[in-house]
Amino acid sequence: MIISKLKLTYLFIFLLCIFSKGFAQSNSGITIKGIIKNTQNDAIDGATLFLKNGADGEVVKQGLTNTDGTFSFAVAKGGYVLVVSYLGVLAYQSEVLKLSDHTDLGIIKIETAARSLKEIVIQSSGKKPLIRIEGRKMIYNIEKSITAQGTNVLEALKKTPGVIVNQDNSITLNGASGALLMINGRQTYLQTEELAQLLKSMSSSDLKSIEIIRNPSAEYDASGTGGIINLVLQKSIAEGFNGSINNGIAYGLTVKQNTSLNLNFRKGKINLFGSYNHNFGHFAMDYDNDRTTNGKIYLNSSHDVDKKHNIGSTVGADYAIDTAKTIGIVMNGNFSGGGGLITPITNIFDQSTGQLLQTLRSQSSYPSQKANRYNVNLNYRYKGNKNNTLDIDADYGIFDAATKNLSTNTFYSPEGEFQSANNFLVANSRDIKLYAVKADYGFPVGKGRMVTGAKYSDVSARNIFDQYDVNSGVNVIDINLSNTFKYQEQITAGYLKYETSLNDALQMDIGVRLENTHSTGDLKPHEGSTQSADLVTRNYLNVFPTASITYKTKESGAYNLSFARRVDRPAYNDLNPFSYPVDELSYWKGNPFLQPQYANTLALQYSYKNTTVSAGYTHTSDLSSQITEVLEGNRIIMVPRNIGFQNNINLTVTQQIDLVKWWNMSLTGIGYWLENKVGTAAYGDYSRSRLAGTINIQQNFKIPGHITVEIAGVVNSKNISGLNTYVKGNSQIDLGLQKNLMNDKATLKLAVTDLLRTNKINTDTQLNNLVLHTTYAGESRQIRLNFTYRFGNNKIKTKDDRESGLQNESQRL
Template structure:
């Protein structure tokens, strides 16, 4: 880590030191639209006149102003670019060393006035660093080809996905995943299955927001990840088709078709995507419990068939009022299976005791659907009103067949135990919300309210085959679990630019929660956790201060308080037997965890972002591994107070006009103080990692990309110490057929360094674990775009299911 940090800082000093050695000049100006109103966020590029190569880039501010510093006397031209407007160029001019040059004010014209029949291709950088978030533009990445959404998160800066598909950001767990502004309320297993069903061809960008404002739901102690799916952005009729093939251990395929129509009154958009294939992973688990050693080796397969459908319509009543409808559905049919071999030994002498051979076959299907109705009002005074009504549903059905066979010395069968279970899950989510933004004084006031109502029904029917092979229901291990939850929220948020150097944002969100969980056991036994009711009110403040202390230096200080409520399935206190020696169970008394986050970010020259942060987590909840008798189980528990200190440095790397990239390094130090049951837990451990991406323009419509990630030793679930891992991907892209078609070829994890290893030694249980998945693949993707290419920005749609749908597992 020390070498990596030193090299990165040395590179920064190398890039910036020549500019500091000369007398700086200034170039300034202002950009407006054709009504002479200042235009914000225009990309202003300082170019060399002889070949239009880039010298420096800037973005216009709230007043349309921009400014460059120059290193030496030279001639320049300036380009002005913004989506929806024609690109403009200044006349060439000459600036002497140390002089100030004021460029003539420029007015930009909307592109739709003059672009009929003209193809405009706007290329986004792969990574964008913004004041409130980092954006991974998936469309701009070659190595993203053929990936699913979960794999894309692994490739995103500062993101990690562990061997159990738990997602963390900058070393912090509790990330809330949104898809098109809707929070996916799924547990880890079902969320991973859903994200794996989304193809990279259907993803436009991934937004990572570490400190959301009061406008967002308070869920998510590590922040928010929003996966933006592609939608219509053009006038006329247009669409695209994608076909992909992946070869890992087994072949896999995916494809999608998008068709859109838009004019001045209506916008219709649709997308259908599907994937099919078998995914394999391995698990090695050596554990010592009391006087017995278990050496478990498993091969797991997941045979997936998924279809995603998205359709929507917007009707523009007039220039102020819009109504819209959006429906997204996912149908998944899969069969998960596991083949496990576990030799068992008497640990003091190493003497063989017996061998457990277990098979688990779990066919199942999942349906996830969301329906949204939206009304939007916006006028020229800056007032905007959005109203959303949503209904979401999740239906899951699975049946497990899990025989366990015990063999002796001569591989003779001693006895067998055959388990079966059925686990249907029904979840319904109803939400309504309103958001208002309007000018107040010299700033902008935002306020709104939301209500949500959730009902879940889970059944767990457990069977054991008798001596005749007939399944017999075990009543004391079968149950029905019903959970209802109502959350009512209101918020206010105010932001203002105080002057040219200072801006502020502050907000407060109130959330009132009422919940009840009812467990009905088939044997009629009533226990303390059969019915659990909760009602509480929480307040979640947020604030941000930005200080432009110099044209090359900006400081941004943010604070927010967040909550993580338990997923609906984690509250169900049933025991789900994985095999005779391992099982998982829910926890009806699981409490929400609360997090206070504070971050200070320094931006240098608009290129390098350095963030220092601190988080304090109360009632930290995670999946705990513990023992009872000769069995091991996992359960979500509130086990500790967690404190995290983190440092993150990210920078775009514009090396020259044909070579660019992005680099990110991070470090955190986690401190846990608590207990698992009666066993004290006090763990302090550092973690670090890096992400690097390089893009190359090769000419003749060829581009190439190389990217890699690395995570150093860290801690997972407080008791697991993980080993280093990482991966390197390479890719090549070719445009043809007048740039309407694209072929991408990529290879992932070319050095096969992604497999994981971890150890745990806590409470008398020692575990040495490891595993791998199909990280090493070759992928080929073909895309063809047809129809109108006139660029027209689509309206931003945020639905009301953002917080609730993510808590479904």
């Protein structure tokens, strides 16, 4: 403990020295500056400025003039167009400015009489492709997909190339588990079940794009051995008031309704924004869980109806102190609540004779379920004249969840006669509080730029599990099957990254991140229980190096080679050593000795025009996976364990094709080889490997009547999930139609998803004397109708993402 504290002390002293040096460092870099005045030679305060890429018209910088009319932007070498807007109308637009050094535009005079000005329209001069590459990011512009609308974000996420959402809602990326999901650069602080509820409470129509970052730099938290999936939400900074409303209806087995509303108001230095969305309706699932063990066959089929309603909301404000400084606040609320019903039937057979021995009829009813998340973010952004930047974020979050489950279990003879019954009620509450503060500072050093930062996060989680015997008609708590588990974790981190251009074609960056983790898990049984109290404390320091080198020319394209080391810490509940009953015959239990898993990834990427090819290798040590084991009485228990290591070799090819002017196609093919090597005393030494792949195709074309048609399909081959679960291949074909109405202020979209109803999950697992087979089918085939109306001033469109600093802990709650 003392050694770790000394290490942290030295870390912060080192970072303090870097900060001090950065503020004293002589500034370098390319800047463009000037003064905005009216025709009477008066300085204009609060004029809006946009700096667009001269090649494609994409807005790369935006800001406001100071009280003396001055402005300044720090940019890279290249061609730009400066646009000035005042009182919501176009006041000035330059020719393409070729910048190779510091540039002073001097005084720019604009006409401020509103009657003589035109409205400003800022948008890309070319079509954005469905998939594009920016540095280490692959960006999937999901807003361009017709068939992704009218559903929730979890369902829309399944359309992203390389992303697979498994039956338990865990997410894999290019065959590797441990992908870290972020929203606008912020962590959610939720583990798999709660994260799924959050994504279900978000509307897919609010998504702008999905970013895949395979090898993040040292600026990012080290969590996520599979890489990072960042959801970027829609937003606008148009002058005045504007917004959009989307209403939709869908039908699978039952009717579902979705609504989203986005509002934005900007005037002068103030920007106010808010959003609301909901997804109402029931969602049905059918699944089988069959197993063979100890001479018996258990054939289980279940019908599950999720009756929860999901609501999400955001309110925020930004204030531009001047062209360089901005402060802001963002408050989010996500709410999920409602009932549910699961009706399983299990037939038990003798393996040798095939004779029916017993039938178990069960019912799990959820009279009440809730999962509410609240988060507030305060942020400060500074972008100096000469490439100095400072970002500060402070976050506070609360997650409040509770579930009641009444489980009835009745055994019958082969003739249908009653044998025995066991009924119980489970009341489970989960309360989590999250704090984090983060600062990042960038400044020029020599011919390059140094970025350094520090972060501290604190997570406190309490899980109360109470089980009641209800067979007598009175709820009597079973103290031997009830407990309270408290978990607290603090992560202190600091990093350094240096990036520079060696010449016009060659760029590189190198970084290192240090993260110290201190955690305490405390299991407290009820007084008089046969359980034992358990307290596990950990403290460890990790080093995570990153590096990247890029060679780029207009003639040959761009080559990028990158390396990163990353970590997956155990989910908080995975450390709880208590056994939870899933039903009469199966249990789940945490492992207090579960260790983090670590991954080293090397990736090579090439992109040229509309083609991108990438290859990578990842080695994961201390691989953790959920293992199903057999207990006495033919019951099974699922336990997370560290079981060995994993190798992943992958290749991805993305091609954008314009077949004709009115027909374009996006094709992504992913192939990977996955190997799990197990070496434990309980399971022996063995290896499981598999070559697998995924193909995503999306086509868009125009037909008469100004209608856009989309045909999208995905095919997944057989693959490995977890330790040794083989997942059979599946596929999905979607069809969508879109037509703009009311002078392009409204859009009508009609889609049919999973036309052939082939998106089903089938898995097979064998471990020692246990054989498992599962199938799963949800309401993947739906017909969806959505109408979107945009109102107010939507003439100005820009690239501006509000991001906060929480980037690590929440996916494990």
